[in-house]
Every structure is written in structure tokens, then in C-alpha cells.
Amino acid sequence: MADLFVEAAERVAAGADHHVEARALVAQMMPDEKLGCLDGDTPFWPGIVDMTGAGYREHAWPAARVERLGIPGIAFSDGPRGCVVGSATAFPVSMARGATFDPELEERVGDAIGAELAARGATYTGAVCMNLLRHPAWGRAQETYGEDPHHVGELAAAFTRGLQRHVLACMKHFALNSMENARFTVDVTVGERALHEVYLPHFKRVADEGVASVMSAYNSVNGEWCGENRTLLITILREEWGWDGFVTSDFIFGLRDPAKSVGAGLNIEMPFRQLRATALPGALDDGSVAEADVDARVAETVATLLRFWPVIEGPPPDVGVVASVAHRRLAREVAQRSIVLLRNDGQLLPVDPASLRRVAVVGSLATVANLGDGGSSDVHPTEVVTPLDGLRAGLGGVEVVHTDGDLSVVDGADLVVVVVGLTKADEGEYLDGTAAAALAPLFPPADDPVVGRGAELPEFTRHPSPAPAEERMAPGGDRRTLRLHPEDENLIAAVAARNPNTVVVVMGGSAVVMPWVEAVPATLLVWYPGMEGGHALADVLTGRAEPGGRLPFAIPSDESHLVPFDPDGTRVTYGLFHGQWLLDQHEREPVFPFGFGLGYTDFEVIEARVEAVGPDWLVEATVANVGPRAGSTVVQVYAGLPASHYERPRRRLVGFARVELVPGEERTVALRCSLDGLRVREAGGWVTEPGHYHLDVGLQANDPDRVELSVDI
Numbered sequence: 001m002a003d004l005f006v007e008a009a010e011r012v013a014a015g016a017d018h019h020v021e022a023r024a025l026v027a028q029m030m031p032d033e034k035l036g037c038l039d040g041d042t043p044f045w046p047g048i049v050d051m052t053g054a055g056y057r058e059h060a061w062p063a064a065r066v067e068r069l070g071i072p073g074i075a076f077s078d079g080p081r082g083c084v085v086g087s088a089t090a091f092p093v094s095m096a097r098g099a100t101f102d103p104e105l106e107e108r109v110g111d112a113i114g115a116e117l118a119a120r121g122a123t124y125t126g127a128v129c130m131n132l133l134r135h136p137a138w139g140r141a142q143e144t145y146g147e148d149p150h151h152v153g154e155l156a157a158a159f160t161r162g163l164q165r166h167v168l169a170c171m172k173h174f175a176l177n178s179m180e181n182a183r184f185t186v187d188v189t190v191g192e193r194a195l196h197e198v199y200l201p202h203f204k205r206v207a208d209e210g211v212a213s214v215m216s217a218y219n220s221v222n223g224e225w226c227g228e229n230r231t232l233l234i235t236i237l238r239e240e241w242g243w244d245g246f247v248t249s250d251f252i253f254g255l256r257d258p259a260k261s262v263g264a265g266l267n268i269e270m271p272f273r274q275l276r277a278t279a280l281p282g283a284l285d286d287g288s289v290a291e292a293d294v295d296a297r298v299a300e301t302v303a304t305l306l307r308f309w310p311v312i313e314g315p316p317p318d319v320g321v322v323a324s325v326a327h328r329r330l331a332r333e334v335a336q337r338s339i340v341l342l343r344n345d346g347q348l349l350p351v352d353p354a355s356l357r358r359v360a361v362v363g364s365l366a367t368v369a370n371l372g373d374g375g376s377s378d379v380h381p382t383e384v385v386t387p388l389d390g391l392r393a394g395l396g397g398v399e400v401v402h403t404d405g406d407l408s409v410v411d412g413a414d415l416v417v418v419v420v421g422l423t424k425a426d427e428g429e430y431l432d433g434t435a436a437a438a439l440a441p442l443f444p445p446a447d448d449p450v451v452g453r454g455a456e457l458p459e460f461t462r463h464p465s466p467a468p469a470e471e472r473m474a475p476g477g478d479r480r481t482l483r484l485h486p487e488d489e490n491l492i493a494a495v496a497a498r499n500p501n502t503v504v505v506v507m508g509g510s511a512v513v514m515p516w517v518e519a520v521p522a523t524l525l526v527w528y529p530g531m532e533g534g535h536a537l538a539d540v541l542t543g544r545a546e547p548g549g550r551l552p553f554a555i556p557s558d559e560s561h562l563v564p565f566d567p568d569g570t571r572v573t574y575g576l577f578h579g580q581w582l583l584d585q586h587e588r589e590p591v592f593p594f595g596f597g598l599g600y601t602d603f604e605v606i607e608a609r610v611e612a613v614g615p616d617w618l619v620e621a622t623v624a625n626v627g628p629r630a631g632s633t634v635v636q637v638y639a640g641l642p643a644s645h646y647e648r649p650r651r652r653l654v655g656f657a658r659v660e661l662v663p664g665e666e667r668t669v670a671l672r673c674s675l676d677g678l679r680v681r682e683a684g685g686w687v688t689e690p691g692h693y694h695l696d697v698g699l700q701a702n703d704p705d706r707v708e709l710s711v712d713i
Contacts, residue, residue: 004028005070005302009309022303025069026295031284037064037298038262039269039276041073043455044444047272048252050457057084057380057467059460060122061271063248064301071302072123072312074168076248076271079127080143081372081530082379083116086463089327089531090379093372094129094155095509096338096527098145099549099597101634102658103158109334110162110169112327118166118316121461126215126248127163128171129377130156130202131178133510133553134578135565137479139180139427142372142509142528146552147579148594149198150653150677153205160211166317168308171206172215173250175199175232176574179219180428180478181567184253184435187220190574196681197648198576200236207243212304214247216254216266227255233265246301251376253439259283263290267297273451278444323381328532335529335536337548341598342514345521348501350543350600351415358399360413361388362495363420363488366402370421370507372528374474375429380467381531387419387505390534394542410499417541418495418520420488421507428476428509478567482513482559489516496520505537511555514591525549543600546631550597554580554590554701561588580701581649594653595636595700601627605635606666608697608707617654617673617711621697625661632660635669636703638696639678644689646680651696654678675713688713 008021026034040047041062047055065073078084081091089112091097097106110127117125129143130152145155156171163169176188176199190199207214214237217226226232227249237243246267248254255261258275269276283289305312321327341349369384385393392400403409410416444451483489484506496502496519503522506512507529517523524547526537539545556562563578577585580594608621619637635658638651655673680687690713698706 002068002070005072009306009313012306013310018303018306019299021306022299025071025302026299028069029066029298033066033068034294034298035276035280037066037301038267038280038294039063039273040271041065041458042272043457044272044274044451045446045453046455046457051271054465055460056376057378057465058086058462060085060120062458063268063270072305074124075122076124076126077117077120077122078376079113079117079125080129080377082113083120083122083322084377084379085117085120085122087323087380087382087466088116088120089323089331090371090381090384091331092335092338092530092533093142093509093528094145095142095552096529096549097334098151098155098552099340099527100334100337101151101550101656102337103154105334105337106155107158107162108330110159111165112162112330114163114166115317116322116327119319119321120463121316122167123312124168124170124213125163126170126172128156128160128169128206128211130171130206131173131176132199132202134178134574135563136482136511136553137565137567138178138510139430139476139478140373142427143377147554148552148653149201151552151656153202156202156206157209160206160209164210164212164311166311168212168304168311170213170215170248171203171211173217174203174214174226175217176221177217177219179567179569179572180430180476181432182569183218184432184439185570187223187571188574189222189571193681194574194576199574201677204241207237207241212245212308214245216247216249218250218253225256227266228257228261228264230264238265244304246304253436253442256442259288262297263293267301274444275442277451278448331530332532332536335533336539336545338527338529339536339540339547340525340549340551341547342523342525342592343517343521344598348521349503349541351541353395353398353542356395356398356414358401358413359391359395360410360416361391361400361402362407362410362416362418363491364404365421365423365507366417366419368423370423370528371530372424372509373428373476374424375476377429380465382466384531385534387417387534387537390536390538391417391541394535394538407494407498410495413499414501416495416499416502417505418492418502419505419507420484420491421512422509424474424476427479428474430475430477478565480567482511484512492516492520503541511553513556513559517591546599547597548599548632550595550634550700551592552594554583554594555592556583556588557591561586576647577649584650584702593701595634599631599633601625601629601631601663603627603633603661603699604705605697605699605707608709610695610709610711612711613672615675617675617695619655619671619673619695619697619709620668621671621707622666622668623659623661624666625663628663630660630662632658633699634658635671636698636700637671637673638701639673639693641678641689641691641693643691646689648680651701652677
């Protein structure tokens with residue numbers, strides 16, 4: 001019997017229908033085996049003790065295994081910025097990678113993280129975090145790619161392609177999950193247009209890419225908890241989009257009504273045997289759960305496993321791939337390409353190390369291994385190159401001095417680097433103790449014979465983390481302000497007043513409002529730059545690498561120009577406008593627009609043209625490097641319908657491409673731009689509004705030097 005799944009998988013590989021084969025396997029299951037596929041394989045009480053100790057970072061979490069039939073189930077581990085099990089390569093956070101505007105690079109990151117996950121025993125990962133950045137104060141902003149649906153979708157699709165060479169990927173959190181402190185309690189009200197035109201297109205893009213799984217969100221949408229929201233999980237995902245995969249809940253608090261969740265389309269409650277394990281046997285007996293729904297949910301999971309059997313059954317990479325030289329080199333490259341140069345007055349950067357005698361590095365964050373959130377996405381490399389480490393290594397014989405407080409060291413320095421910003425204490429995943437206590441009724445009885453304290457843990461292959469348990473969590477949560485800490489702003493002002501050759505390096509996971517930015521000649525946004533971030537910073541400051549990043553969001557002059565954001569709100573309405581779109585709507589100029597970033601050379605879009613190619617537009621843009629150095633830029637295409645009968649963004653991003661050129665070189669870049677993002681959702685369907693559409697081809701949103709095109713539909 002244990003060979004039945006393998007035999008079915010071989011038939012699927014030879015062309016058999018995976019749904020037919022899955023239903024045949026489900027028909028051979030015993031009732032308890034079916035119910036066992038609807039939740040995690042780990043009993044709740046032993047599991048929660050293990051997870052809140054070291055277990056989350058020491059092993060993958062199994063679910064849906066049926067040993068009698070050979071069904072392998074899944075082994076979950078997280079991974080937005082690296083494998084969280086054991087030690088691993090810590091890449092720059094997803095927002096940093098969004099700033100690269102480089103799907104090919106992100107696919108390589110996905111391949112690397114997927115390989116490390118597989119080497120650590122995982123077959124399934126929740127690494128594809130892709131909720132839209134509605135407001136930069138969101139605590140987990142660093143885990144997504146930006147504020148624009150098209151941009152987020154392209155990066156997340158590339159990441160999925162890379163991951164799924166090695167493991168099954170899960171996109172999350174579905175849907176409208178962009179508040180952290182109130183994530184267990186908030187209800188998001190959203191209309192049909194905003195839901196489908198703004199907050200779901202990027203999810204559909206990744207669904208179309210073939211992602212294996214979806215994780216539902218903690219919050220509710222239009223009054224229904226996401227883990228039991230039939231509109232999201234069946235009507236949209238399966239019936240409208242035709243998506244073929246399985247849905248897991250977010251961990252522990254991901255559903256409230258176990259019986260309802262089965263009929264609503266949730267396949268697996270994660271990560272424990274919890275609500276469903278204690279409630280579903282009785283629910284089947286009294287008819288509140290239909291056996292046909294149980295069979296359907298199990299068959300959807302098994303069908304996905306059959307389809308991905310070549311990935312699951314392949315030999316895992318050797319453990320030597322974890323934090324390998326190649327992966328560390330990739331982490332450094334990504335960090336270089338993600339750094340955004342916001343200001344470079346007087347061409348202070350890059351600096352020639354040969355011209356430097358003494359460099360002063362100021363700020364406590366210069367010596368901190370500042371990798372980002374301390375929650376579920378936390379990664380523990382064996383080594384981290386801090387900004388100070390990187391500058392000392394990259395500047396050779398130059399004297400590099402550091403201070404946290406004595407500013408006399410900046411006097412007479414040839415260059416001053418001020419490192420300021422945020423840490424996992426300021427933003428990140430947040431566990432509200434009060435809200436969690438209120439959800440205690442979701443915990444099963446401690447004396448339950450199946451999931452209680454007396455139950456046994458499965459056998460795990462453990463990979464101990466190099467970090468002590470007490471270092472794993474930090475306060476995190478949503479930010480109350482987009483400003484830096486007052487002491488950071490004061491430090492910037494004090495240093496700039498003493499030395500004109502000041503570079504401010506800002507660390508963090510999202511937008512920072514910078515009222516001080518024009519008082520310093522150079523500002524870099526380096527994000528949470530991963531384990532090689534210090535080397536990447538030195539590479540960029542010295543010009544060994546260019547600052548390749550472009551902003552994946554707009555930075556306003558005042559945060560009041562953005563949508564309202566209440567971290568403690570229990571009700572919120574999501575509309576059609578946020579970020580750059582909202583600034584455009586109110587005709588407010590951002591300090592730095594979406595897509596903005598300086599380099600060490602200059603580019604121009606010389607000319608562009610557009611033609612219809614099937615249902616899409618093909619835009620061909622000729623770009624020239626008119627500056628003194630080799631470098632790269634991001635060509636961006638925005639489109640809108642000024643005379644629209646509908647309220648809509650003035651311009652939406654419809655295409656982008658990174659191009660690298662040497663001085664004097666010109667190249668024509670072809671961008672295939674889908675019209676899908678310009679359609680209007682109405683009465684359950686899509687409307688392509690006829691009219692005279694305007695296209696802007698430039699190097700940032702509302703580029704003053706853009707090439708303007710038009711198309712009639």
C-alpha cells in the first residue's frame with residue numbers, strides 16, 4: 001500500500017490527470033486518515049511547547065502525511081529572506097529586493113533559498129510574502145516588495161519560479177493583510193473594484209505562475225475571517241482564477257470555525273492538530289461538515305503533491321549549499337543592487353579610497369547585525385558583516401574610526417558615514433499578548449488524548465540555530481511614525497554641521513520621512529541588507545558597485561499625505577488609492593517618487609514607440625547612457641486614461657525593465673505591457689474602457705523627462 005502514491009505520481013508524470021489520481025487515493029483512505037490530512041501532524045500542546053522554545057528554527061513542520069498510502073504530505077519552513085531552519089544565508093529583506101526591480105535576480109534568490117530549505121529538510125515554504133504596501137508604517141512591510149500591484153506581482157512570480165525548483169511555494173497572506181498590531185482582530189471592508197483592481201492582481205499573477213499553495217490571513221475581509229472566507233478561497237481562487245493548489249491557514253490563530261473552514265475551501269489547518277482535530281469527527285456525525293467537502297479538500301492537497309512529485313522526491317541538495325560561498329556572493333550582489341541613492345549633492349559619491357586618510361563612522365547601528373524582523377521570517381547566519389566591518393574591510397589602509405557619541409572624531413575627517421534607522425524593536429511581526437489571550441478558546445483541552453500534553457511529538461530532524469532563544473523575538477509591530485528616532489535626526493544635524501562630507505545611511509524596511517535630507521550632501525537607503533550588507537555598502541560608497549536600487553514606494557514630505565493608518569484599529573476600509581496613486585490624486589509632489597533612484601552615471605530615454613500585440617502593448621524604448629561610467633537604470637512604463645468615466649489612478653505601472661549600459665551606449669528595450677491592470681471591475685466582470693490612453697516612458701513615476709505616447713482602444 002505504501003507504494004500507491006508513488007505509482008499514482010508516476011502515472012501523472014506520464015500524462016494522467018492528477019485530480020483523477022488524487023480522488024482515487026482519497027477513496028482508499030480510512031476516515032481518520034482523511035481527517036488527518038486536514039491539519040498539521042504535530043499535536044497542539046507538545047507542539048506549542050516545542051515551537052515557542054527552539055523548534056520553529058530547528059526543524060520543518062509536517063502535515064497531511066499518510067504513511068499507509070505513501071503520501072508524503074508537506075514539511076513547512078519559512079523563508080522570505082532565507083531558510084529559517086538552523087543557520088542559513090541571510091539575504092536582504094524582500095522590500096530591498098523589490099528595490100532592485102530585477103525579476104531575474106529575484107529568481108536566482110528564490111533558487112538559492114529553495115535549495116537551502118530543501119537541504120534542511122523542508123518541502124514546502126511560506127516564503128512568498130506579497131501583500132501590498134498600503135502604508136509604510138505596516139510592521140511587516142519589509143516582507144513584501146512594494147506598493148504597486150504590477151511590480152509586486154512580477155517580483156513574487158520570479159521568486160516563486162526559483163523556489164519551486166526545490167520546494168513547493170506558498171503565497172501569503174490572502175488577503176488584505178497589511179496591518180500588524182491588530183492582525184487578529186481587524187475587519188477590512190473593501191469594495192469590488194478596490195479588491196480586484198488593487199489588492200488581488202499580484203496574487204493572481206503568482207497564481208497564474210503556478211504557485212503550489214496559498215496561506216490565508218488572520219484578518220477578516222468584509223466580515224468573514226480569511227481562513228473561512230468562501231468568497232476568497234473558492235469563488236475567487238478556484239472558480240474565477242482556475243487556480244490549482246491547496247490552501248493552508250496562518251499559524252495557530254488562522255481560523256475560528258473549523259467546520260465552516262472546510263466548506264469554505266481551507267485545506268490544511270497549520271501547523272498543529274488543533275481545532276479541526278477535536279471538532280471535525282463530531283461535525284461529520286452531526287452533518288455540520290459534509291463528507292464530500294472533506295474529500296474535496298483532501299483531494300486538492302493530494303493532487304498538488306502528485307503534480308509536484310518530481311520536486312518532492314528529488315534528492316535534496318547537499319547541506320554544503322547552506323550559506324555557501326556562492327550564496328553569500330549572491331547576497332552581496334543583491335544588497336548592492338538594492339541600495340537606493342536618494343541624494344548626491346556635489347557628486348560626493350563615489351569616493352576614491354586613495355584620496356582618504358580618515359573616515360569617521362557614527363551611530364550605534366554601524367556595529368549591529370541588523371537583519372530585520374525577529375519573528376517568523378528571522379534568519380540566523382553564522383556571520384554578519386556590519387556597516388563598520390564592511391567599511392574597514394573595503395577601505396584597506398584608510399583609518400576608520402567609530403563613535404556612538406563623541407562627535408569630535410568627525411572634525412577633519414575626509415568622509416563621515418552616519419548610520420541611523422530602525423531595528424526589529426521598531427517594526428516587524430508582533431504578538432499582542434492581550435489579543436492572543438482573548439483567542440485562548442481556540443486552544444484545545446490540555447488533557448485531550450489526541451492533542452493534549454500527553455500526546456507525543458513526531459520525530460524531527462533538528463538543525464539547531466546559532467542564536468540563543470532569547471534573541472529570537474523583539475517587540476516589532478506597526479510604526480507610529482514614519483520619522484526616524486529624534487536622537488537619530490539630532491545626530492544627523494549635529495554631524496552635518498561639523499563636517500560637510502557627510503553621508504547618511506538609513507536602515508529599515510520601508511519608507512522614512514526625511515525632513516533633514518537637504519541638509520546633508522548624500523543619503524543612501526540600505527534597508528536590512530542581509531549578512532553581506534556591510535561589504536555591499538563599502539562597494540557602493542567606493543564605486544566598486546553602483547547603487548542599483550529604485551524606490552518601490554513613494555516617500556512623501558509628510559505622512560499625513562498618505563492614507564490614514566491606525567495600528568490599533570479594528571475596522572478599516574481599503575479604497576482605490578494609496579501611495580503614489582494617492583499623491584497623484586491630490587496633486588501632492590512626493591520628496592522621492594515611486595521608482596526614483598540616483599546612480600553614478602546619467603541616463604536618458606531618447607525615444608519610444610508603442611504598438612498593439614494581441615491583447616497587450618509592446619513598448620520599445622531607446623535608452624542611452626549619457627554619463628561618464630557604466631551603470632544601470634530601470635525603464636518604467638505608466639499608463640492611464642485621463643478622460644475615464646471611472647475614478648481610477650492617474651497612471652499605473654504597466655511594465656519595467658532593468659538595462660545596463662556603458663558610457664555612450666544606446667539600447668532599445670522591448671517591454672510587453674499587459675492591459676489587465678487598466679481594466680475596471682464591474683458587476684462581477686471586467687470592463688476594458690474605450691478611450692485615448694496616455695503612456696509615459698521614463699525612469700521614475702511622473703518623470704519630468706518622460707517620453708509621452710498615446711493609444712486608442
